[in-house]
Amino acid sequence: MIEKYFAIAPEKARELIEKTKKQKPVKHGIDSHVYVFDEYAVLAARNLKLRNIATQDDDLAYLDELIQTLLELREQGVSVVPILGYRVDKDDEDGTGYVLQPRAKGSEMYDDENVYETILLKTARIAAAPQAHFNKFISGIIVLFDNDILIDFYGKSNFFYDDDAGFQFIDLKAHTDYKYGLTEQKFDSTLLAAYYGFAPCHFAAGTKLLPHFAMDETAVAALGETALAQLIHDNKAIYDKCKTALLRNGVTEEQMRQAFEILKIFGID
Ligand SMILES: Nc1ncnc2c1ncn2[C@@H]1O[C@H](COP(=O)(O)OP(=O)(O)O)[C@@H](O)[C@H]1O
Numbered sequence: 001m002i003e004k005y006f007a008i009a010p011e012k013a014r015e016l017i018e019k020t021k022k023q024k025p026v027k028h029g030i031d032s033h034v035y036v037f038d039e040y041a042v043l044a045a046r047n048l049k050l051r052n053i054a055t056q057d058d059d060l061a062y063l064d065e066l067i068q069t070l071l072e073l074r075e076q077g078v079s080v081v082p083i084l085g086y087r088v089d090k091d092d093e094d095g096t097g098y099v100l101q102p103r104a105k106g107s108e109m110y111d112d113e114n115v116y117e118t119i120l121l122k123t124a125r126i127a128a129a130p131q132a133h134f135n136k137f138i139s140g141i142i143v144l145f146d147n148d149i150l151i152d153f154y155g156k157s158n159f160f161y162d163d164d165a166g167f168q169f170i171d172l173k174a175h176t177d178y179k180y181g182l183t184e185q186k187f188d189s190t191l192l193a194a195y196y197g198f199a200p201c202h203f204a205a206g207t208k209l210l211p212h213f214a215m216d217e218t219a220v221a222a223l224g225e226t227a228l229a230q231l232i233h234d235n236k237a238i239y240d241k242c243k244t245a246l247l248r249n250g251v252t253e254e255q256m257r258q259a260f261e262i263l264k265i266f267g268i269d
């Protein structure tokens with residue numbers, strides 16, 4: 001067994017791990033179960049020695065470095081949900097064990113699948129978010145990429161939103177390919193922000209970036225006319241705030257033009 005607790009007392013960590021055994025997980029993915037308590041979240045996972053699916057991390061050196069960086073970023077006021085510590089229980093190849101985190105505030109920005117019961121309310125909530133929350137979301141993306149931390153934009157559930165705390169980044173479990181020596185060049189963080197900074201928007205059919213999020217014909221038909229008009233209105237407000245935040249964070253119009261060669265936003269021509 002390997003235990004490493006960076007920012008949580010070992011007794012507290014062990015107590016939380018024991019508690020998961022008497023409780024139902026709130027979420028279960030393919031490789032993980034997530035348990036939430038008042039202030040903490042515990043992730044039970046089978047692949048703690050794998051970073052971003054493919055990079056083996058047998059001695060957990062990458063994980064330790066990731067944790068240090070996340071804790072430093074949180075100190076600096078970046079809205080990351082860090083890893084407080086971990087325990088690897090079995091001496092198996094992939095690493096079966098637990099990861100401890102603070103519990104993110106609020107709830108998922110959106111659900112991973114378009115859920116029509118919640119999409120209008122969730123979109124209205126994001127549309128009403130203050131510009132300052134968007135600015136911090138974009139600066140967070142840039143600083144995370146500057147630090148070679150991978151943000152998983154393939155899931156909208158990897159971003160939490162809270163009316164007071166704003167956007168928070170969760171599911172930060174790996175570095176970028178560049179860090180692992182899988183690509184030669186480090187991407188420009190502001191260019192990546194131009195592409196992915198519109199994540200709080202709904203995307204339109206035909207988007208080449210994150211096409212699984214596109215509002216296709218079935219999605220549009222399911223909404224009905226009034227709801228559709230509301231969604232387009234709110235999505236435009238979100239788009240405008242994202243754009244303002246990008247410009248304030250040094251992303252150029254040219255970089256956004258480049259992004260819009262493959263990105264289509266719902267209701268925006
Ligand atoms: N720290 C946390 N606070 C609150 N909820 C969390 C936390 N971590 C995970 N969750 C919940 O569990 C889900 C899956 O966790 P995540 O870290 O995204 O793992 P996966 O790699 O399975 O996507 C999240 O979308 C969220 O709903």
Ligand SMILES: [Mg+2]
Pocket residue numbers: 152155157158171
């Ligand atoms: Mg996730």
